[in-house]
Amino acid sequence: MRTTGVRGRGTLSKRVARGRDAFWLYMGLAIALYALELFGSGVPRQVRAYANDLATPVLTLLNEPIQILQSGLERVAGVGDIYLENQELRDENGKLRQWREAAQRLIVENERLRQILKVPEREVPPLATAAVIGIGGGAFERSVLINAGSTENVSGNLPVVDELGLVGRTIEVGLMTTRVLLITDLNSRVPIRLERTGDVAIAEGLNEAFMRMRFLAVDSSVQVGDRVVTSGHGGLFPPDIPVGEITGIVEDFIELTPVSNLNTLDFVRVMDYRPLPPELDSVQAPEQAGGQ
Amino acid sequence: MAGPRPAQNMLGVAGLMPVVVSIGLAMLMLLPLGSGLADYATPHLVMISCFYWLSWRPLLMPYGACTLLGLFLDLWLGAPLGVNTVMLLLTRLFVLNQLKYYKGKNRGVYWGVFSVMAFGFFTLSWLLTSAVAGQFLAADTVFLQWLVTSFFYAPVAFVLGRLRRWVL
Known part of the structure; x- marks a missing residue:
């Protein structure tokens, strides 16, 4: 009996020691990762970007029922207000028609002026x-x-x-x-x-x-x-x-x-907005200065 | 008299349930549930899960699993690497050292112990994240997340309890 008890205590203390070792091993790993983040290394950002890819299929799958539930709830909540909303939308539609005509006129005028003045396109695709x-x-x-x-x-x-x-x-x-x-x-x-x-x-x-x-x-x-x-x-x-x-x-x-x-x-x-890189700006600047 | 607690190798695939459920909860934390408040005050479901499984089946949630879960959370949530890992490793250390004081008590005691522990770990995560940001971040959102996490412990633990009785 005593031998078994001593052996049991020995096994327990071995397990405790193993647990302590494992704790410090993983804690060391966590601290190393934190240090990478703390000292501004770019590695965590890149690793994180690819880790998100791993979760994508599951997230997309889980997102489906949530989207369905949300749109269903919105539909149920909106039924009561549908008459009033319809009335408001009719009024708004009338006003928007007038705005559309004005906007179309302005777009044509704006485009013509841009072409005359050779102003580059500002629309970002x-x-x-x-x-x-x-x-x-x-x-x-x-x-x-x-x-x-x-x-x-x-x-x-x-x-x-x-x-x-x-x-x-x-x-x-x-x-x-x-x-x-x-x-x-x-x-x-x-x-x-x-x-x-x-x-x-x-x-x-x-x-x-x-x-x-x-x-x-x-x-x-x-x-x-x-x-x-x-x-x-x-x-x-x-x-x-x-x-x-x-x-x-x-x-x-x-x-x-x-x-x-x-x-x-x-x-x-x-x-798709990619402005000129700074080095191109700096190349153009001396040329312009020289030209003047 | 209660029988010996099952280890992972005794349960086979069922022994992986705590880790798999925790990974599922980590993904749930990522989902956009539609409200701005819910977005940043999402309960820390993984911490609840780890605390629960460590209190009931500690052998099925080893340090390696806590590290893996913490790493997934850090990567997926965009939090500084290591912060959630440290929190979950400390959760295991805390539960293993303190379980003898609250084991077998009623559920309210478990809830209270979890809330106190979570408060300490959220404060630690706030300090660690502030150090990375180079300034003290607003503490009110962390406090809110702690409140929400503490509140959610009871229902989540209830569901996990049903699952434990059903599978393990």
């Missing part, structure tokens, strides 16, 4: 349309995962929009998936312009539902309700994409609410 299949970041990052990757020619730092305005930019590109950093993320900075006055500023993400407008000139007049669009500075986003609306001004804190549906994103468009 879409590169890919993708569904949002995942969210990420937890409490610390605002990002979504879309089902378009390098196979659709998506690359890093491309602007992403929905039907209403700017959503964010691509950051981690895998074969079939891409992570999109939302404009509300803490690391997001978007050069913007006030539509009413033309003053430029920066829209800064705060990991909240709203953004903060910064670096606005002191003498500029800003009001609640002003619309804000991309300025095109910095070369990351094309100009004139709607970004948000000013919803609050408290001393120097200007609150900006995104116009895009960041809370209920389902489909987004990746834009």
Whole structure:
């Protein structure tokens, strides 16, 4: 009996020692991975991009019933308001017809003027349309995962929009998936312009539902309700994409609410906007200077 | 008297259930469920799952499985690599060291122990992520995620309990 007890205790202490060794082995691995992230290595970002591809088939599969359920619920909830909504839509349709005629006239006029003045085309073509299949970041990052990757020619730092305005930019590109950093993320900075006055500023993400407008000139007049669009500075986003609306001004804190549906994103468009690389700019600059 | 707890090699494929269920829950955490609040206050289902299985079947959730789950979460959620891995490894260490104090108590005690443990680990994850960001990130969203995770422990543990009785 005593021998068995001693042997049992020996086995237990061996198991405890093995467990302790395993803990420190895996903890060492975790600390090494964290150190890679902490010291700004690019390796984690690339590994993460391809890891997202692994989850894509399952996420797409799991997403289907959720989409069906959500659209079903929306349909059920909308039945009660259908008469009123129909009335509103008829009124709106009449107004939109008038707007369409005016817009078509302006497009033709604008195109003619562009040709006369030799102004380059500003229309940015879409590169890919993708569904949002995942969210990420937890409490610390605002990002979504879309089902378009390098196979659709998506690359890093491309602007992403929905039907209403700017959503964010691509950051981690895998074969079939891409992570999109939302404009509300803490690391997001978007050069913007006030539509009413033309003053430029920066829209800064705060990991909240709203953004903060910064670096606005002191003498500029800003009001609640002003619309804000991309300025095109910095070369990351094309100009004139709607970004948000000013919803609050408290001393120097200007609150900006995104116009895009960041809370209920389902489909987004990746834009094919690749401005000239900086080295080309620097090559052209001396030539222009020499010419003058 | 309760029989010996089954080890993975005794149960065969069924012994993989805790890890497989946890991977499934990790994917569930990734799904866009349609609300902005739900997007960033998604309960940490994997932490709940790990705590549950470690409390009831510790041998079926070894350190290697905790590392793998943490790594998947870090990669899929876009969190700094290592943060969720450290959290889940510490969850195992915590449960193995403290189980003797709450084992066999009622479910409320398990819930309370989980909430206290989760508070500590969420604070740690906040500090680790802030270090990577180079500034203190807003603590309110982490607090909200802790609250939601604590609240969700009971229903998720209930479902896992049914599953455990059914399969293991």
